Amino acid sequence: MVVVRFAPSPTGFLHLGSARTALFNYLYARHTGGKFLLRIEDTDLKRSDSKFLDEILEDLAWLGMDWDGKLVFQSHRFEVYREKARELLNQGKAYLDGEAIIFKVLPGRTIEINDLIHGKITFQTDTFKDQVMIKSDGTPSYNFACVVDDAFLEVTHILRGDDHISNTPKQVLFYEALGLNPPLFGHMPLIMGADGAKLSKRHGGVSVEEYKKEGFLPEALANYLILLGWYPGEGHEVLTLEEAVRMFEISGMNSVQAKFDVNKLKWLNGEHIIRRKTEELLPLLKEHLRNSGHDLGTIDDAYFLKVLDLYKIRIKTLGEFWDLADFFFKDDFAVDEAGRAKHLSSEEGRALVKGFAAALEPLTDFSQTNLEKILERFVGEKGVKAAAVIHPTRLAVSGKTKGAGLFEIMEALGRDKVLARMKAV
Secondary structure: OOEEEEOOOOOOOOEHHHHHHHHHHHHHHHHHOOEEEEEEOOOOOOOOOHHHHHHHHHHHHHOOOOOOOOOEEHHHOHHHHHHHHHHHHHOOOEEEEOOEEEEOOOOOOEEEEEEOOOEEEEEEHHHOOOEEEEOOOOOEOHHHHHHHHHHHOOOOEEEEEHHHHHHHHHHHHHHHHOOOOOOEEEEEOOEEOOOOOEOOHHHOOOEHHHHHHHOOOHHHHHHHHHHOOEOOOOOOOOOOHHHHHHHOOHHHEOOOOEEOOHHHHHHHHHHHHHHOOHHHHHHHHHHHHHHOOOOOOOOOHHHHHHHHHHHOOOOOOHHHHHHHHHHHOOOOOOOOHHHHHHHOOOHHHHHHHHHHHHHHOOOOOOOHHHHHHHHHHHHHHHOOOHHHHHHHHHHHHHOOOOOOOHHHHHHHHOHHHHHHHHHOO
């Protein structure tokens, strides 16, 4: 059985690179019917914080991942690491340096790794120093604790970032010294910024938390992170986690670095927004708006659904919704100043809006179809182009120069609100 693990360190938020690592381990486990385990690397007791762990676990679940078994905390296993190190010390494979226990690296050896992504990689032990197993303060080194824990968890495959390649031969030495068979290793190229440098704050958001706050859907972010390491084939770029689990093959993972492109992510997010049923999207949108500080009062869900239906094909993130559609929920909306100057500054433009409002006054059926008919009749009587009425009317009722169709907007806003705004110009 395939057994993989993800090993976050609770010293900060979940980084996009770490989230991608978790996703590929999850895909491989679920595709093969194996186990996906979590090991918490909290040996740095000063920097580790339970609030970060809670947020990491929440983000993993938000992205659609679940895990098998209980969490394993390295901070609970210090005595296990010390015992294993003392075994190697007693066998003459290590020595004491004060309170520290140091593993002897024998020179002249070639260590060969058949990497699942990069193929054969070789290392020479002549380039290694003797390796710390237990530090002088009694805490384990990263590489030694990893080996002890992965053996304990019976991990069969380790999928992680390229920045761990240099750790792999040192870990193989520990496996051999402990009489254990090493798991198979696969190292993923790191995510790079648009400039080719390692993804960092200067490229924008680097944590899952930041993209949640911006209004990205979990399935879209997971989708994009997966595409940064594996290509599912033509026609399958937009996919759910369940679809990726079904299609995933580790042999198809990329061995070259991928560049993070926020515009591609936004495009994918827009596609997933369109895929979602409006009824499913609404609670996510309302939660996002409340978290962003918007007072939604007692807005009727039926009204909200009507507005969301108009805009779900026009937004790339939930964060874009309010700026496009705020006029549906408040009367003190801002008016585009360039649009006002162009379409509402002249007496003629304002007169056309007021005249159109008068033509709409008798309507009881304020449907898109009826509104279009009245406009057609009105511009015919006035001898003007439809645009001469549509542009100033759009500004009067929405404050915007673009968005959903004018008559869709007017129908959704309703007769009384539309006429009041048109007359107010």
